[in-house]
Amino acid sequence: MTMSKPYAITLDPGSSLANKTGTWRNERPVYVDRLPPCNATCPAGEDIQGWLFHAEGGHYEAAWRHLVRDNPFPAVMGRVCYHSCEGACNRAQLDEAVGINSVERFLGDEALKRGWRFDAPPVESEKHVLVVGAGPSGMSAAYHLRRRGHRVTVMEAGPMAGGMMRFGIPKYRLPREVLEAEVQRIVDLGVTLQLNTKVADLAQTMADGGFDAAFLAVGAHIAKRAYIPAKDSSRILDAVAVLRSMDGEDKPLLGRRVVVYGGGNTAIDVARTARRLGATEAIIVYRRTRERMPAHDFEVEEALQEGVMVKWLSTIKQAGNEANPGALTIEKMVLDDKGNPQPTGEFETLEADSLVLALGQDVDLSLLDQVSGLERRDGVVQVDPATMMTGHPGIFAGGDMVPAERNVTVAVGHGKKAARHIDAWLRGVQSAPAPKHAPASFDRLNPWYYSDAPKTLRPLLNLARRTSSFDEVQGGLTEDNALFEARRCLSCGNCFECDNCYGVCPDNAVIKLGPGKRFEFNLDYCKGCGLCAAECPCGAIEMVPEAV
Amino acid sequence: MTQPVKFYQTGTFTVGNRLLAPDQRSVQASIARNNSLNSGHRACQGCGEALGARYAVDAAMRATANQLVAANATGCLEVFSTPYPETSWQLPWIHSLFGNAAAVGTGIAAALKVKARKAGQAQSPVRVIAQGGDGGTTDIGFGCLSGMFERNDDVLYICYDNEAYMNTGVQRSSATPGGARTATTMAVGGEPGAEFGQGKNVPRIAMAHEIPYVATATVADLRDLEAKVETAMGLRGARYLHILVPCPLGWGSASHDTIKLARLARETGLFPVFEAVRGEVTQVTKIRHRVPVEEYLRPQKRFAHLFGSPGQPAMLARIQAEADRNIQRYGLLAEESVA
Numbered sequence: 088m089t090m091s092k093p094y095a096i097t098l099d100p101g102s103s104l105a106n107k108t109g110t111w112r113n114e115r116p117v118y119v120d121r122l123p124p125c126n127a128t129c130p131a132g133e134d135i136q137g138w139l140f141h142a143e144g145g146h147y148e149a150a151w152r153h154l155v156r157d158n159p160f161p162a163v164m165g166r167v168c169y170h171s172c173e174g175a176c177n178r179a180q181l182d183e184a185v186g187i188n189s190v191e192r193f194l195g196d197e198a199l200k201r202g203w204r205f206d207a208p209p210v211e212s213e214k215h216v217l218v219v220g221a222g223p224s225g226m227s228a229a230y231h232l233r234r235r236g237h238r239v240t241v242m243e244a245g246p247m248a249g250g251m252m253r254f255g256i257p258k259y260r261l262p263r264e265v266l267e268a269e270v271q272r273i274v275d276l277g278v279t280l281q282l283n284t285k286v287a288d289l290a291q292t293m294a295d296g297g298f299d300a301a302f303l304a305v306g307a308h309i310a311k312r313a314y315i316p317a318k319d320s321s322r323i324l325d326a327v328a329v330l331r332s333m334d335g336e337d338k339p340l341l342g343r344r345v346v347v348y349g350g351g352n353t354a355i356d357v358a359r360t361a362r363r364l365g366a367t368e369a370i371i372v373y374r375r376t377r378e379r380m381p382a383h384d385f386e387v388e389e390a391l392q393e394g395v396m397v398k399w400l401s402t403i404k405q406a407g408n409e410a411n412p413g414a415l416t417i418e419k420m421v422l423d424d425k426g427n428p429q430p431t432g433e434f435e436t437l438e439a440d441s442l443v444l445a446l447g448q449d450v451d452l453s454l455l456d457q458v459s460g461l462e463r464r465d466g467v468v469q470v471d472p473a474t475m476m477t478g479h480p481g482i483f484a485g486g487d488m489v490p491a492e493r494n495v496t497v498a499v500g501h502g503k504k505a506a507r508h509i510d511a512w513l514r515g516v517q518s519a520p521a522p523k524h525a526p527a528s529f530d531r532l533n534p535w536y537y538s539d540a541p542k543t544l545r546p547l548l549n550l551a552r553r554t555s556s557f558d559e560v561q562g563g564l565t566e567d568n569a570l571f572e573a574r575r576c577l578s579c580g581n582c583f584e585c586d587n588c589y590g591v592c593p594d595n596a597v598i599k600l601g602p603g604k605r606f607e608f609n610l611d612y613c614k615g616c617g618l619c620a621a622e623c624p625c626g627a628i629e630m631v632p633e634a635v
Numbered sequence: 636m637t638q639p640v641k642f643y644q645t646g647t648f649t650v651g652n653r654l655l656a657p658d659q660r661s662v663q664a665s666i667a668r669n670n671s672l673n674s675g676h677r678a679c680q681g682c683g684e685a686l687g688a689r690y691a692v693d694a695a696m697r698a699t700a701n702q703l704v705a706a707n708a709t710g711c712l713e714v715f716s717t718p719y720p721e722t723s724w725q726l727p728w729i730h731s732l733f734g735n736a737a738a739v740g741t742g743i744a745a746a747l748k749v750k751a752r753k754a755g756q757a758q759s760p761v762r763v764i765a766q767g768g769d770g771g772t773t774d775i776g777f778g779c780l781s782g783m784f785e786r787n788d789d790v791l792y793i794c795y796d797n798e799a800y801m802n803t804g805v806q807r808s809s810a811t812p813g814g815a816r817t818a819t820t821m822a823v824g825g826e827p828g829a830e831f832g833q834g835k836n837v838p839r840i841a842m843a844h845e846i847p848y849v850a851t852a853t854v855a856d857l858r859d860l861e862a863k864v865e866t867a868m869g870l871r872g873a874r875y876l877h878i879l880v881p882c883p884l885g886w887g888s889a890s891h892d893t894i895k896l897a898r899l900a901r902e903t904g905l906f907p908v909f910e911a912v913r914g915e916v917t918q919v920t921k922i923r924h925r926v927p928v929e930e931y932l933r934p935q936k937r938f939a940h941l942f943g944s945p946g947q948p949a950m951l952a953r954i955q956a957e958a959d960r961n962i963q964r965y966g967l968l969a970e971e972s973v974a
Contacts, residue, residue, distance in 0.1 A: 098720035103675030105721060111680065144654055535898065536648045574654075586651025590663040590857060591894055593685040595674045599666050602653065612674035616681035616883075617891030624649060630891075 108594060112615030114630045116588075116608055121527035121580025121626060125172035125187060130492075131158045131227075131500040135172055135187055136581060142190055142573035148203060150573075151194045155205065158499055159230040159273055160223065162199055162265045165192020166561070167256055168496045169383055177529045177579050183542035186564075186572045193569035199268050205276050208236040214513045217242065217298040219286045219454065221270070222250020223495045224304035224486030227502025228509070230273045232302075235510045239278045240296065244285035247334070250306050251487070252495060254331040255353065257360050258557040263334070289482070290457045300481045300509050303455075303468070304502065307448040307487035313348070315442075318407030326357045326445035333360060342440025344368045346415060348403055349445030350380045355387060357443050358395040362554050370437065371397045374420050374428040389547075393554050398437070400428065406442055415439050450488045458482065465490065473520075475505035476512070483509055527580025531626030536587070540575050543568040582606070582627040588619035650857055662694050662861055669696045669725060676723040677715040681890025683880030683897065684712055684768065684795045687854045691793050691878060692764070694861040696726060698868035699762045704747075706740040708767025708776055709733035711802040712795060734775035737783040740765030740790035748789070762868060766793040769810035770800045773837045780837075784844035787872045791864075794837065794875070797882035805885040809835045812905075813957075814950045815937045817885070822940040831953055838911075841875040845914040848874040852908060854881070855897035859920060863910065879906050887936025899931035904958035907965040921969045922962070928955045 125135040133154060141150035154161050165188055176184035197203075214237045218225045221243035229239045247253055248270045252261060274280050286292045293301055310325030317323060324339065326349070332339045345361040347354045350373035361369040371390075373380060376399050380387060391397070398417065405416040415437045420428035449466050460479040462469040468477055468484045475483045485501025487493045511518035546562035547553075553560055564572060582605050589597045589606055596613035597606050620628040651664030662668050671692035678685040696703055704727045707713045713730050716723040731739050740763050747759035765783075767776060772794040783790055799817050800806040807817040813831035816822040820829040841849045847870045852860040860878065867874040881888060881896040888896055900906035901920065905928060908920035929951065932938040941947045941954075962968055 101721045103673055103677075103716070103721045103723040106675035106677065108675055108677070538648060584651070584653050585649035586661075586664040587649050590650030590661070591686065593678060593682045593689070593893075594676070595670050595672075595689070601666065609674070614680040616893075617889075618681055618686075618893060621891040622894050 107611045108614050109596075109609075109611045112610075112613055113633050113635075114615040114617065115610065115613065115633055116615070116617070116619050116628050117631050118582060118605065118608075119580075119627055119629050120524050120582075121531070122524040123527045123579040123581065124175035124177060125185075125579075127523075127526060128171045128175040129500075130171070130494075130497040131164070132503060133157045133172075136576060136578060138194070139185070139187070139190065139573050139576040140578065140583060142194065142570070143576065145570060147194055147197050148201070151198045151203060154191065154194060157503060159205070159227060160195075160269050160495075160499060161191050162195025162269055163223075163252060163261060164496065164499075165189065165195045165563075166261050166265070166559075167252070169494060177527070177532065178537075178575060178577055180529050181534055181537060181577075182539060185575045185577075186542050186545075189543070189545050189564050190569050190573050193564050193566070195269070196265075196563055197566075199265065205230075205234070205272060207276070208234055210236045212236040212238075212513070214238065214299045215240070215297060216509060216513075217293060217296060217301040218304065219289070219301065220244075220250060220304040220306055220486070221248035221280060221282075222304055222306050222486060222498060223252055224306075224498035224502040224505075225250070225302065226270060226273055227499040228302040228304065228483075228485065228506045229278045229502075230276065231503050231506030232509060233273070233276045233278050235506065237510070237513070240298075241278060241280045242284040242286050242292070243280065243282050244305075246283055248280060248282065250304075251308075251498075253334055254308070255327070255356070256495075257330065257333065257356050257363075259359070259363065259553070259560050260356075262559050286454050288457050289454045299513055301483065302475075302502070302505050302509060303477075303482065303484040303488065304486040304498070305451060305454065305488055307450045307493065309449040309451055310444065311447045311449055313444065313446055315403055316405045318412045321407035321412050322441040323406060324441060324443050326353045326443050327448060329357055329443055330360065338364060340441075341366055341443070344413075344438055344440045345370070345443065346403075346437060346439040346441070347371045347443045347445055349373065349447075350375060350382060351445060351447065352382045352386060353447075354445035355382045355390050355395070357445055359390050359393055361443075362393050362395060363557055369395045370439075371395060372401045372403055372415075372417065372437075373397060373399060374402045375422065375426075376400060379422075379426060389553075389560065392550060402428070402430070403442070404434065411438075413439055415442060448487070452488070474508040474512075474518075475501055476508060481512060524580070527626055529579075532577060532579060533622060533624050533626070534577075536585070536622075536624035537577055540571070542575070543572045578625045580626055583625060585624060587622050587624060588628060591618045591622045593618065648858075661858055662697050663690060663857055669693045669701070671696055671725050672716060673723040673725055675721070677718060678711070679882075679884050679890070681883045681893045682711075682715075683854050683882060683893045684797055685715070686893070687795050687860075687878045687880040688712055688766070690854065690857060690860050691766075691864050691876065692726065694864035695762070695764055695791065695868055698865045699760075701726070702761045703727075704743050704761060704763050705729070706731070706736050706743060706763070706765040708736035708765075708771030709802075710768035710771050710800075711797075712766065712768060714802055733771055735779050736765040736767045736771060736776055737779040737790065737792055740792065741779075741783050741786070741788040744789045758871070762791075763789065764791045764793060766795065768801070769794060769796040769798060770808045772796075773809045773835050777835075777837075781840075781844070784841060784846050784873045784875070787846060789871050789873070791867045791874045791876060794877045795880045796877055797880050797885060799882075799885050801882050801885040809833070810837070812954070814941060814947070814954060816940065817937070826950065827940045827947070828937070828950075831950075838875070838877045841877075842911045842914045842916075844873070846873040846875065847871070847913060849877075849911040850875070850909070851877045851879070851906070853879040853897040853901055853906060855894050855901065856908070856920070859908065866910070885937070887939070888934050892934055896931065896934065899926060902926050903928045903931045904962040904967050905931060905954070907961045907967060909965055916965065919965045919967060922967045925962075925968065928958050 138153040170188040173184040358369040419433040486498040751759035850863040
C-alpha cells in the first residue's frame with residue numbers, strides 16, 4: 088500500500104468525522120417544553136397552542152379533536168368565553184394578541200357544520216355517576232366522565248339543558264341552535280339527560296338510583312335583592328327572571344323606559360335585551376365608575392354603541408312616589424379614598440316603566456340538607472380546590488355553587504377537573520396532576536423570526552339590526568382568515584419544527600428526525616456554541632452546563 | 636381581508652417551514668442536504684465562516700446537481716477543514732496558495748471547457764467555485780481575482796468576510812472596519828483601532844469590472860443567501876458573492892451571538908445587502924427594524940474602547956455616519972419608514 092502513495096504522503100485520506108469535537112463542549116443544548124401563557128391562564132385547561140398547531144396546517148378536525156380533549160363546547164366558548172388567554176398572549180408584545188377565541192369559534196362551527204362526533208369511550212366501567220344540573224359545569228363533567236367509560240345520568244330541574252348558557256346569556260351572544268347542538272353531541276356520547284327532574288334530597292336520590300358518586304353543579308339562580316322602598320304599583324323585576332323568560336313563550340314586558348340596577352355583565356345583558364325588545368331608553372344605574380365596573384369593557388362598549396345609557400356613581404333610594412309610581416329617586420355618590428361609593432345627599436328623579444335588579448345571584452343549596460360533612464360558607468359549598476370534592480366523600484361540586492369566579496369557562500374547567508378526580512376516586516387511586524412546565528415568557532423568545540401580522544377582527548352586526556333583533560352580534564371568521572389567525576401563534580416554549588436549530592449549527596450537530604419527530608443533538612460533534620438556543624424562535628432550547 | 640392566507644407563522648425568516656411546499660423550502664431545511672463541510676472540522680465554537688461555507692456550498696451543490704469543484708485560498712476555512720490527513724469537504728476540493736484561489740478556479744474552468752469540447756459538448760456540466768476569506772480575497776489574492784473578473788472566467792468566487800486575518804492571530808486586513816482593534820491596530824493612542832478611510836470595498840470593485848453578477852449576503856439571512864447562490868449558478872462567466880461571517884474569536888463576541896451580529900450588521904446599515912448585474916445595483920434588502928450602530932458594536936470586544944468613560948464618541952459618530960451613508964447610497968430603508 089505504501090508503494091502506491093505519492094511522494095511525501097504517508098497516510099490514507101480520512102474524514103474529519105474521526106475528530107469528535109464534542110469533547111470541546113462545556114455547555115450542552117437541551118430541548119425543553121415550556122408552558123405557554125395562553126394554556127397557563129385558560130380556566131378550562133385547554134392546550135391552546137396544541138390545537139393552534141394543527142389549525143395552522145389547515146388540519147381543522149385534528150385541531151378540534153385536540154381542543155375537545157379538554158372542552159366539549161368550542162362553538163359556545165368561541166362566543167361567550169372572556170378569553171383570558173388573549174390577555175396573556177405573548178404576541179401582544181409584538182403587535183396584537185392572537186385571536187384565539189375567534190379561531191376556537193371557527194373550529195366549533197366547522198365541527199357543527201361537518202357533523203364531527205366524539206369518539207366512543209374505549210372501555211365501559213361498572214360505575215354510575217349522578218350529575219345534578221345540566222349547565223356548563225355539569226355537562227362538562229358528564230362529558231369527561233363518559234369519555235372515561237362511566238355511566239352518567241344528568242338530572243336537570245329546568246325544562247331545557249344549558250343552565251346559565253341558556254337562561255343567563257342572551258341569544259344575540261349565543262344562538263340557541265349552537266348551544267343545543269353542542270349539548271346534543273354530549274348526550275349522543277351516551278349520557279342520560281333527565282329534564283324537569285329536580286333533585287330535592289341528594290342522599291335519597293343517590294340511594295334510590297344506586298349512584299357511586301355525584302357531581303353537583305346547580306348554579307346560582309336566586310336573584311339577590313336590595314332593600315328599596317317601593318310603591319305597590321312600581322314594576323320591579325329581577326335580571327335572572329327577565330333573561331330566563333326570554334327563552335320561554337311570554338317575553339317580559341319591560342315598557343319603553345327601562346332602568347337596570349347593577350354593574351355586572353348581567354346588568355349589561357338585560358339593558359341590551361331591553362333595547363332589542365323595543366325600549367327607547369335603557370339606563371343602567373351603577374354606584375361606582377366605569378373603571379370599577381365588574382362587567383367586561385368590550386360588552387360595556389357594545390352596549391353603549393347600541394344606545395344603552397349608564398348613570399355612573401348613582402344608587403336607587405326609592406322606587407315610586409305618591410304622585411308617580413314610575414319615578415325612581417336616585418342619589419349621587421362619590422368614591423372615597425378606598426374607592427368605595429359614599430352618599431352625597433344629592434338626589435334626582437328618573438322616570439322608568441320598569442326597574443330590573445341585577446345585583447348578583449345566590450345558590451339554592453336545599454338539596455344538600457340531608458347530606459353530612461358538607462361545609463357551607465358565604466352561600467356556597469366549600470370544596471377541596473385540588474379535587475373539587477366536598478367534605479362528603481364521593482360528592483363533588485363545581486360551577487357557580489362553589490367559591491370561584493362565575494363564568495362559563497371556569498364552570499367547564501371545574502367539570503373537567505372534578506371528572507378526573509371522580510374517576511380516580513371511583514378507582515380508589517389518587518390523581519396527581521402532571522407537573523407543570525416552566526412558563527414560556529416573552530423574554531425567552533427570539534421574535535426576529537416572526538413576521539409582522541396584525542390581528543384579524545371579527546365582523547360586527549350593523550347597529551340597526553343590533554337594536555331591533557336578537558341576531559348574533561359578533562360574526563365568525565372565514566376559513567381564510569381563521570387560518571391566517573392560527574398562523575399568528577408564536578408557539579411559545581414548544582418546538583414547532585422550524586428547522587432553525589438544524590440550520591444554524593456550524594457543526595451539523597443537530598439531527599432532523601422528520602415531520603412530527605422534532606430533532607436530536609449529536610453530542611459527538613456539538614461544541615456547545617449555543618447558536619441553536621439563541622436562534623430558536625420559541626425558546627425551546629436551553630443550554631445547561633456539562634458536568635466537569 | 637387584504638392579506639392573502641399565504642402567511643406562514645414565521646414568514647420566510649426561519650430556516651425551514653413545515654407549512655411550505657417541499658420545493659419552496661430552503662436547502663438547509665432538508666434532511667438530504669449535502670453537508671458539504673462535514674462535522675469534525677476544527678473551527679471555533681459558533682464560527683460564522685464554517686456556517687456560511689456550508690450554506691453557500693450546499694446551495695451551489697443543489698443548483699448544480701452536485702457537479703461542483705471548489706478551489707480554496709489559504710486561511711481559516713482551509714486550515715480548520717483539512718488538517719492532514721483529514722478533510723471535512725464532501726466535494727472535489729483543492730487548495731494551492733494563499734493568493735491564487737481565483738487563478739486556480741480559472742484553470743479548472745478552462746480545463747473543464749476543454750474536456751467538454753473534446754466530448755462534443757457546448758459547455759461543461761461541471762461548475763467551479765473559488766473561495767477564501769477576506770485576507771485571501773481583498774489583499775493577497777486581489778490581483779488574481781481582478782484578472783478572473785476582467786477575463787469573465789466561468790467561476791463563482793465566494794469571499795467569507797470576517798474582517799481580519801483570524802487564522803494567524805487577528806491581524807488587520809483591507810476589510811477591517813475603522814476603529815476595530817486587531818493585533819496590528821491596537822486600541823492605543825488618540826485614535827485607537829484601525830484607521831478610518833482605508834481599506835477596500837471589494838463588492839463595489841467587482842461591480843466596476845461589470846461582471847454578470849455581484850451580490851452580498853450574511854449568515855443571518857439564509858433564504859437570501861441561498862437564492863443568491865442559486866442565481867449565481869444559473870449564470871455563466873465571472874460572479875462574485877461577498878458573505879459577512881462574524882468571528883467570535885477575532886471580534887471578541889459570544890459564540891452564540893454570531894447570527895445576531897450578522898443580523899445587526901445589516902439592520903444598522905453597516906453591511907448593505909444587495910445584488911448587482913453588470914455593475915448596476917438591481918435589488919437591495921431593506922432594513923426591517925433600524926437600530927443605531929452602537930447596538931451592533933457593543934457586544935464586540937474589538938470595539939470595547941469606543942465605550943465606557945471617556946470612550947470615543949467621535950469615532951462612534953463616524954461609524955454611525957458610515958451606516959447612514961450606506962442607507963442613503965443603497966436606499967436601505969423601506970418607503971414608509973423613511974419619513
